[in-house]
Each structure stands twice: as C-alpha cells, then as structure tokens.
Amino acid sequence: MKKSAILLIIVSLIIQLGYSQNIRKNDSLKELLVTINPDSVVLKSKVYGNLIWNYASTRIKLDSARIYNDAYHEYAKGANFEKGIALTHFYYGVINRFEGHHKEGLGYLEKFVDYARKNKDSSNICNGLFQISAIQSNMGNYSESLATNYQLLKIYQSKKDKSSVAGHLQMIGNLLRKVGKTNEAIEVYNEAIEIEKELDDKIGLALNYSSLGNTYGERKEYDKSEKYYSKALDVAKESNNLSGITYITENLGNLFFEKGEFKKALPYYLEVLNVRESRPSKRELAISLYTVGKTNVSLGQYEKAEEYLVKSLAIAKEIDSKPILLGVYDHLVKLNQKRNNFKEAFNYQSAHIVIIDSIKGKDRVNKMLELNTKYETEKKDSELKLLKIEGEKIAQRNQLYLLLALSGLIIAGLVGFFGYKNRQQTIKLAKQKKILELTLDDKNTLLKEVHHRVKNSFQIVSSLLYLQSENMVDKEAKIAIKEAENRVRSMVLVHQKLYNKEEIVGIDTKEYITDLVKDIFDSHQIQNKSISYELDIEPLILDVETTTPMGLILNELIINILKHAFKEVTDASTLNIHFSKVKDELILKVMDNGKGFEGEIKNTSFGITLMKALSKKLKATLSYTSNYGQGTVVILNIKKFHLMS
Numbered sequence: 315m316k317k318s319a320i321l322l323i324i325v326s327l328i329i330q331l332g333y334s335q336n337i338r339k340n341d342s343l344k345e346l347l348v349t350i351n352p353d354s355v356v357l358k359s360k361v362y363g364n365l366i367w368n369y370a371s372t373r374i375k376l377d378s379a380r381i382y383n384d385a386y387h388e389y390a391k392g393a394n395f396e397k398g399i400a401l402t403h404f405y406y407g408v409i410n411r412f413e414g415h416h417k418e419g420l421g422y423l424e425k426f427v428d429y430a431r432k433n434k435d436s437s438n439i440c441n442g443l444f445q446i447s448a449i450q451s452n453m454g455n456y457s458e459s460l461a462t463n464y465q466l467l468k469i470y471q472s473k474k475d476k477s478s479v480a481g482h483l484q485m486i487g488n489l490l491r492k493v494g495k496t497n498e499a500i501e502v503y504n505e506a507i508e509i510e511k512e513l514d515d516k517i518g519l520a521l522n523y524s525s526l527g528n529t530y531g532e533r534k535e536y537d538k539s540e541k542y543y544s545k546a547l548d549v550a551k552e553s554n555n556l557s558g559i560t561y562i563t564e565n566l567g568n569l570f571f572e573k574g575e576f577k578k579a580l581p582y583y584l585e586v587l588n589v590r591e592s593r594p595s596k597r598e599l600a601i602s603l604y605t606v607g608k609t610n611v612s613l614g615q616y617e618k619a620e621e622y623l624v625k626s627l628a629i630a631k632e633i634d635s636k637p638i639l640l641g642v643y644d645h646l647v648k649l650n651q652k653r654n655n656f657k658e659a660f661n662y663q664s665a666h667i668v669i670i671d672s673i674k675g676k677d678r679v680n681k682m683l684e685l686n687t688k689y690e691t692e693k694k695d696s697e698l699k700l701l702k703i704e705g706e707k708i709a710q711r712n713q714l715y716l717l718l719a720l721s722g723l724i725i726a727g728l729v730g731f732f733g734y735k736n737r738q739q740t741i742k743l744a745k746q747k748k749i750l751e752l753t754l755d756d757k758n759t760l761l762k763e764v765h766h767r768v769k770n771s772f773q774i775v776s777s778l779l780y781l782q783s784e785n786m787v788d789k790e791a792k793i794a795i796k797e798a799e800n801r802v803r804s805m806v807l808v809h810q811k812l813y814n815k816e817e818i819v820g821i822d823t824k825e826y827i828t829d830l831v832k833d834i835f836d837s838h839q840i841q842n843k844s845i846s847y848e849l850d851i852e853p854l855i856l857d858v859e860t861t862t863p864m865g866l867i868l869n870e871l872i873i874n875i876l877k878h879a880f881k882e883v884t885d886a887s888t889l890n891i892h893f894s895k896v897k898d899e900l901i902l903k904v905m906d907n908g909k910g911f912e913g914e915i916k917n918t919s920f921g922i923t924l925m926k927a928l929s930k931k932l933k934a935t936l937s938y939t940s941n942y943g944q945g946t947v948v949i950l951n952i953k954k955f956h957l958m959s
Contacts, residue, residue: 359386359390370408370412386402400425403426406419407419416634451489452635480513487499487502499529520555523546528565543566568605584606596632611652623649626638794920822855824854831891845883849891851892854900855957870925872904889904903949905946909943932953935951
C-alpha cells in the first residue's frame with residue numbers, strides 16, 4: 315500500500331509540473347510504467363492513459379500512441395478491468411480521428427459512449443460525443459454533427475460550465491454556417507464572445523472573431539469581414555497563439571480570393587502551406603494544397619495548379635473528407651475545361667456529382683451531359699480525320715490489292731457480324747445478372763443503413779430520457795421516464811439486430827428475447843437480490859412489425875413482475891418465459907411464482923393500456939391467471955404475424 319501511495323504522488327507531480335518538452339514527460343511515465351506493480355490496476359491505468367494522450371495530442375507520435383494503447387488494451391483485458399478496456403476504445407477513436415480513419419474512429423467512440431452511458435458517467439459521455447461530433451463534421455455529415463453538439467451544449471449548460479458552453483457555441487456556429495444559416499451563426503458567435511470576454515479566454519475570442527470574419531466574407535460583406543479578422547489577429551498575437559495566427563492568415567487569403575484579388579491571396583496561402591507541411595494533420599495539409607491549387611487555376615498557372623490539386627485529392631481520398639473532395643473536383647473540372655481536355659473534365663465532374671449528391675442533394679447532371687457531349691464530339695472529329703487519311707491511302711493502292719481487301723472484308727464482316735450478335739447476347743445476359751446482383755446488394759446496404767439510422771435515433775431518444783430523469787426530483791415522474799427509456803431500448807434492440815446481420819431477412823426470436831430479457835434485468839433490477847429466470851424460446855425468424863410490439867409487451871410484463879410480483883426476493887423466486895408456434899398462432903407465456911393477486915386487472919395504468927393497444931395490432935388476446943400466494947401466468951396468443959423463413 316505504501317509503495318502504491320508513493321507512486322501515485324509521483325504520477326500526480328509529473329502530470330501537474332508540465333515539463334516544457336513532452337519527450338521528458340513521456341520518458342518519466344515510461345519509467346513509472348515499468349516500476350508499478352501489475353496488481354495496482356488503477357495506478358497503472360492512469361500512467362498508461364497519460365502516456366497515450368501525450369503522444370496522441372501532439373498529432374506527431376501517433377504510431378507510438380497506438381503501440382502503447384495496444385499494450386494498455388492487452389493489460390486491461392488480462393486484469394479484467396472493464397473501464398480500462400473502454401478507455402482504450404476512446405484512445406483508438408482519437409488516434410483514428412487524427413489519422414483520418416473516420417469510420418474506424420466512429421466505431422471505437424460509439425463503444426466508449428455506450429459504456430459511459432451504461433455507467434452513468436456524464437463526463438466521459440461528453441468526451442466521447444465531442445470526438446464523434448468532430449469526426450462527423452470532418453466527413454461532411456453536418457446535420458449529425460450539429461445534433462451531437464446540441465446534446466453536448468445542453469449537458470454543459472446544466473453543469474454551468476461556461477468555458478465548455480462557449481466552445482460548443484463556436485462549433486455550433488461553424489456548423490450552422492455550413493448548412494446555410496448565417497444569421498443564426500452570427501447570433502451564436504456573439505453569444506460565445508460575451509462568455510469569453512467574461513472568462514478572459516483569448517484563444518476562444520480569436521476563434522470567434524475569425525469565425526465572424528468568415529461569416530461576413532461568405533455574405534460578401536467584406537468590410538465587416540476584414541474588421542473581425544483584424545480583431546482576431548490582434549488577440550492571437552497578444553496571446554502568442556501560433557495555431558490561431560496560422561488559421562487567421564489562411565482566412566485572410568480566403569478573403570482576398572473571394573474578392574477576386576488572387577495575387578494578394580496566394581502569398582497568404584503559401585505561408586500557411588509552408589507551416590502545415592511540417593505538421594502531422596493530413597486534413598489541414600489537404601486544405602492548404604487545395605487553396606494554393608485553386609488560386610493558381612484563377613491565375614492561369616495550370617501546371618502548378620494541377621500539381622497542388624492532385625496532391626490534395628490523394629490526401630482527401632485517403633482521409634475520406636467529402637468537403638475537401640468537393641472543392642478539389644470542382645477546380646479540376648474548371649482546369650481541364652480551360653485546357654479543352656473534356657474527357658478528364660467529364661471524369662472529374664462525374665466524381666464531383668457523387669460527392670455533392672451525398673452531402674447537398676443537388677443535381678448537376680446537365681453539366682455532366684454537356685461535358686460528355688463535348689468529349690463525344692471531339693472523339694468523332696478525331697475518328698473522321700483518321701478515316702480520311704486511311705481513305706487516301708487505300709485510293710493509292712493497286713486495284714488487285716483493293717479487290718482482295720474488299721473480299722476479305724466482306725468475309726470477315728459476315729463472320730464478325732454473326733460472332734458479334736452472339737457475343738452481344740452473352741454480354742447482355744451477363745450485364746443483367748450483374749445489375750440484379752448490384753441491386754440486391756444496394757437494397758441490403760440501404761436497409762442496413764436505414765436500420766442503423768433508426769437505431770441511432772432511438773439511442774438519442776433513450777439518452778435524452780436518461781438525461782431528463784437525472785434532473786427529475788419527483789420520484790414517480792422519474793420512474794415513468796425510466797419505463798419510457800426501457801420501452802425505447804426494446805425497440806433499439808430490434809434495429810440493432812437487423813443492422814448487425816450480413817443479410818437482412820428478419821429477427822431471430824430466440825436471440826432477440828434472450829438479449830431483451832438480459833438487458834431488462836441488467837438495467838431495471840428493483841431489489842438487491844436477483845430473480846432467477848428460465849427461457850424456453852423456439853427460434854423463429856419474424857419481421858419487424860411482429861417483433862417490435864411483441865417485445866414492448868414482453869418488456870411491460872417483465873417490469874411488472876420485477877416491481878410487483880415479489881415482496882421479497884429469495885432463492886426460490888423464479889420467472890419462466892415460453893415462446894413457440896402452435897398451428898397458426900404464436901404463444902408467448904410469462905409465469906412467476908410470486909405473491910399473485912385476486913380479482914380482475916385494473917385498467918388504470920399506462921402499461922396495461924399500452925399492452926392492450928399493441929395486442930390489437932397483433933390481433934392477439936392477452937389473458938391472466940393468478941391466485942393469491944401462488945403466482946401469475948400471462949398468455950399472449952398472436953394471430954397476426956409474418957414468418958420470414
């Protein structure tokens with residue numbers, strides 16, 4: 315114990331002292347990592363976490379951050395330390411975000427947030443959601459990022475954390491601009507500025523002044539734009555904020571570019587590119603290469619423009635950044651149009667349309683067709699010239715060779731004609747088969763995406779209900795919201811099962827009911843001792859319209875048993891659930907050996923009303939059999955259902 319206490323003090327001192335160089339801090343942490351007893355799980359985890367974050371936050375030593383996170387993950391698994399495993403998911407998410415691997419990062423961060431919600435850890439919920447919102451924005455999913463930031467804002471406002479409130483107001487303003495709501499963005503920025511003045515937060519002030527400059531520039535109010543950029547630059551220089559100075563310098567370049575003063579814009583862009591080439595952020599480097607490239611297009615320096623734009627395109631594809639890809643493709647189209655290279659322009663325009671449809675939904679097909687027509691015209695002109703030359707050569711040949719050639723052409727034409735017909739039929743059949751396969755794949759992908767989005771929407775509703783219940787004082791209201799949260803979670807589970815399947819054919823009743831019962835018992839245990847339960851479930855594949863109402867009814871029945879069936883839970887307290895198909899009906903039977911009741915069920919509760927309404931939807935009958943002191947049996951006979959296989 316003494317040794318652990320001393321080491322904990324040393325760790326705290328290292329963290330608080332803040333050495334001028336991260337390398338010295340990391341060396342000290344590495345030494346501690348070797349020294350600490352493996353049984354000191356919390357202490358060792360704290361050192362691992364600080365070491366990984368020191369490497370990751372610099373965005374330079376991401377490989378080192380990943381190596382130590384791999385080691386931490388193995389250690390946490392070996393120690394059966396659930397919180398440590400969850401933290402490694404957070405660090406993997408951050409590392410992947412900085413590397414530009416957005417989809418992988420989202421997967422890890424969603425696992426981390428799920429763990430934090432399960433443990434009601436609001437601080438880590440915020441940490442995870444912040445990283446998720448940043449990835450969503452980088453991928454061009456602005457609406458999703460905006461929704462995530464509003465969740466975070468509400469949490470920080472409830473905590474009265476002014477610094478975090480100001481930071482998220484600034485992020486929300488940026489996202490509002492990206493979806494075209496500039497008036498709302500200006501209001502949000504000014505709200506953040508008032509808080510930052512109160513807190514004397516110069517870094518935040520510089521960011522918000524610069525954001526106002528961006529907004530007025532987009533609205534072509536250039537005088538106001540330059541005014542706010544000047545304010546931002548003064549504040550950034552006052553606080554020696556090098557990152558802020560770089561960011562504002564880029565914005566000044568953007569301002570001159572927008573005004574059409576390309577020669578003035580180029581030095582600002584080159585200055586920023588020079589700084590970012592020595593930094594690890596691929597996204598920032600891609601942006602700078604793009605800005606220099608587009609300026610050279612406007613200046614007519616096409617070779618330089620193509621060099622920078624192609625480099626930016628390669629990085630943007632690697633990190634899957636739709637906003638950058640959109641701009642690069644647009645300027646590569648303009649560049650190739652000016653060079654009369656319509657084939658390349660058409661190819662880039664096609665790629666541009668795919669991106670713009672996915673983030674803005676605008677149709678640019680006419681422009682693509684125009685470029686295609688120019689390309690086809692150019693191609694036909696070339697073919698006509700070639701034919702003319704060949705004709706002149708043929709005319710000069712000997713008549714004998716001409717006759718022999720014509721005879722050979724006639725024979726070859728006949729053979730080729732019949733061969734062509736046969737080949738075309740084969741190709742047509744192959745294409746039709748391929749189209750059918752692609753259509754099926756697209757349908758499955760679309761359905762999986764729909765179920766994923768529905769699951770995410772339900773998850774947000776569940777989180778909001780949880781956050782609301784945390785602020786409730788009235789006990790009955792808190793219980794009611796908790797019950798609503800459980801109902802939503804039963805529906806989340808349906809869509810989660812569909813999303814996780816390789817082929818979307820329905821929901822396995824055995825798997826779904828098993829997971830649902832476990833989830834209810836994990837989240838809604840009323841007494842200290844757990845009630846034992848037994849499941850006898852026939853594995854059937856049912857559609858969503860059958861599974862969802864049946865799951866909600868089962869949720870209500872189990873929660874009623876947990877709340878009312880047993881005065882005191884003992885080793886003999888049991889719950890039995892039986893599900894099977896008998897002839898043309900589905901039978902769901904829920905039995906307990908609790909205290910039971912006498913008389914009829916009262917219809918005053920919302921749960922009973924909900925079960926009756928859901929039973930009507932399934933054309934089902936819900937019957938109760940109970941004797942006081944002998945338990946209760948509830949049977950649901952479902953007549954309307956759809957078996958998928």
